[in-house]
Amino acid sequence: MSNVVGRLAPTPSGHLHLGNALAFGAAWLSARSVGGRLLLRFEDVDRGRARPEVEAGQRADLAWLGIDWDEEVSPQRDRDYRPWLQALAPTVYRCACTRARVAAEGFRADGGCPGGCRDTPRVGGRVRFRISPGEVVISDRRFGTNRVDPARLGDPVLQREDGTFSYTLAVVADDLQDGVSEVVRGADLLEQVAVQSQVWSAFGATPPTWLHVPLVLGEDGKKLSKSHGSTELRALRAAGWSATEVWRVVLPWLGLSGADSLSSALASWQDRGPVDAVVAPSTAPGG
Numbered sequence: 547m548s549n550v551v552g553r554l555a556p557t558p559s560g561h562l563h564l565g566n567a568l569a570f571g572a573a574w575l576s577a578r579s580v581g582g583r584l585l586l587r588f589e590d591v592d593r594g595r596a597r598p599e600v601e602a603g604q605r606a607d608l609a610w611l612g613i614d615w616d617e618e619v620s621p622q623r624d625r626d627y628r629p630w631l632q633a634l635a636p637t638v639y640r641c642a643c644t645r646a647r648v649a650a651e652g653f654r655a656d657g658g659c660p661g662g663c664r665d666t667p668r669v670g671g672r673v674r675f676r677i678s679p680g681e682v683v684i685s686d687r688r689f690g691t692n693r694v695d696p697a698r699l700g701d702p703v704l705q706r707e708d709g710t711f712s713y714t715l716a717v718v719a720d721d722l723q724d725g726v727s728e729v730v731r732g733a734d735l736l737e738q739v740a741v742q743s744q745v746w747s748a749f750g751a752t753p754p755t756w757l758h759v760p761l762v763l764g765e766d767g768k769k770l771s772k773s774h775g776s777t778e779l780r781a782l783r784a785a786g787w788s789a790t791e792v793w794r795v796v797l798p799w800l801g802l803s804g805a806d807s808l809s810s811a812l813a814s815w816q817d818r819g820p821v822d823a824v825v826a827p828s829t830a831p832g833g
């Protein structure tokens with residue numbers, strides 16, 4: 547048994563699709579290949595979008611794919627993020643800029659909001675994390691070393707005006723609390739490492755290792771979402787796909803050709819694969 551702790555972190559706002567199969571399959575392989583542990587955590591900090599029936603469907607999809615886990619930890623809806631926000635008090639500020647203003651004017655060169663709220667005490671508004679500008683060297687197991695200036699992404703919101711907490715705060719607090727040592731997810735989140743690493747550091751903690759896997763796109767070239775219903779696992783299942791057929795499509799995207807199940811791919815698992823983005827098929831194999 548190694549000390550590696552990975553996690554499966556589905557968001558129960560939409561059904562799982564081929565992109566999720568890729569990311570969760572990679573998280574499973576990465577942890578299992580070194581005898582590590584795998585946690586399941588539902589990421590429903592955005593309560594308005596979470597749907598219980600979708601969560602049940604996601605569990606069924608994971609079981610169908612043969613993705614198992616060692617422990618289910620508290621979903622985000624059951625966690626209290628107030629102490630975590632409190633711990634970041636020295637690096638946060640209240641921002642009274644409207645969403646429209648931020649969209650229209652963008653962030654300042656140092657990452658601060660357009661209204662200069664970093665330097666002027668505000669009442670109300672949302673709570674933002676003050677990022678340190680300057681290039682950050684981020685290291686990814688697949689994409690290698692990249693230089694990203696987090697100021698370009700702007701100071702992230704940690705708590706919204708209505709008091710709810712953001713994904714940026716929740717995911718770091720959860721991974722820290724759960725002892726997660728490796729994060730495996732889609733390549734669209736690669737640049738976010740620059741921001742999230744700073745939040746980890748602000749907590750006085752060492753960030754996990756990062757592995758960003760190929761992004762799965764729909765035939766329209768966009769990231770898979772609800773508008774790509776035919777790539778949802780339940781739709782594929784209804785169209786007659788077996789889990790084996792899903793893995794025959796997904797595993798080659800990770801450079802694991804010749805395997806037709808997760809367990810058969812374990813021996814040849816590696817961080818690096820042949821491609822950075824792939825297009826999902828929307829019809830059954832041979833169909």
Ligand SMILES: [Zn+2]
Nearest residue numbers: 641643659663
């Ligand atoms: Zn502001």
